Amino acid sequence: MACTLWPIFGSFGLTFACAGRACTQVQGSKAKSVQDLHPLCGRVGHGGVSMQQMAYSLVASELGLAAMVVKVYGPAFASSKRVIVCLVEKEIKFEVVDIDIFKGEGRSPDYLKLQPFGFLPVIRDGDYTLYESRAIIRYYAEKYKSQGTELFGNTMEEKGKVEQWLEVEAHNFHPPIYTLVAHTVFSSKLGITPDQKVIQENEAKLGKVLDIYEERLSTSKYLAGDFFSLADLSHLPFGHYLINGVGKEYLIRDRKHVSAWWDVISNRPSWKKVIQLFPPPT
């Protein structure tokens, strides 16, 4: 497991914090692009330790956080990005630990102690360990409710709708898109012989799901209502593969409201930075 430290950034300005190492950029300072980061560890702006510690404390204090950084395992993989984009929206400091499941690192004894099923992602937050990406994003969206973007809506009923569409993503959207990704983008890495019949069946299945999204998105800007939420965010990692890799962009573009929704959510600064910083496994 190689541990790399990465920045956090707010919705507008960028705030970098490489906790535990000697680099911090406090709010107000801005890095214009990923090129501003240190090429190896993503660090920006160096100075004396005491100044950095002070700056770090300022950031922590300003964000109402303990001086603790969330560790996210496996940032190159899609389900880990679901967590990372949530942390960015919530302005929560994090660092990443590389786990390459294609190299079997998900089956190592050390990793299985954290995630006994061997899947990504897992987070460590001090002594607290949590896995399952959609559980992790719910945890942080609620724990830091008043910080960063509100991702559960404002009322109990809005939250219910967020939960409903999170479940739709997990049980209706995810299975066909995952199969498409497995049979196209990562077939060789997964040892799968691409099966055109399976691809066509899942393409058709996903199309039917997106027809229902089209209907829903003709009545509200986002899935759970007229507010961006975890339900939309949860679609980003595999929706990205649909366009970049699977080559089935038409499934989105042929549906006017789905297309507009996708443009809005995939152009959020948080997501654009996540895909810039963490390219998919090659």
Add this chain to the structure above:
Amino acid sequence: MACTLWPIFGSFGLTFACAGRACTQVQGSKAKSVQDLHPLCGRVGHGGVSMQQMAYSLVASELGLAAMVVKVYGPAFASSKRVIVCLVEKEIKFEVVDIDIFKGEGRSPDYLKLQPFGFLPVIRDGDYTLYESRAIIRYYAEKYKSQGTELFGNTMEEKGKVEQWLEVEAHNFHPPIYTLVAHTVFSSKLGITPDQKVIQENEAKLGKVLDIYEERLSTSKYLAGDFFSLADLSHLPFGHYLINGVGKEYLIRDRKHVSAWWDVISNRPSWKKVIQLFPPPT
């Protein structure tokens, strides 16, 4: 859609409320068994309308509820029972609406207006409609936090663990058990030719999942910790099929801690009543 009114009951005493009809049994009165219910509508204890209305108001007031009853669609099916057992644990009044997906009622235009994917369950609560069983149970566990059984734990971190194991149930436990049920209990209704290879593969897959449960349950009484939660509750409907129908009880009984856990959760009065009141589709 045939609408039938059903009782609610608390963890210990039984409280019946057939809202909108002339029958209510307030807390303190007890029906010893389901045989005490009216054989057709589940009603108990009849009296004059004004007394009943008063009694109903008492129940509503006592439970801190508006005089509104949650409608649950499709009570004979497993995922609807996930919702019903949650409502019972939370002491929330409900009534049921029969939907037989085997007869195509999930594809009727009226039903698709409520649940566009055509799946069960869906609830209506006044003007509010919600679908996806695990979204519905989260909604009620949080909305009525201080009523009935606490199903999310007591701290944010406990709630995170509940979310984690809810996701494990959905993504690790459910797929193989669902496939086993489809290829055994309901193969003829689903038009599936039982495939022994598929059955064996999913039996093996479920066994590996339950090995991890065994390890987990050797360190805590329930999945998320030493408290009963939505994570445990969510396993009841399909866990029940594993023993009653699929005939693979050994998968539970061969694992000491899983077996003890199953006995504890499946013997809760709430679940025993649910399976007594709503037999599976025949």
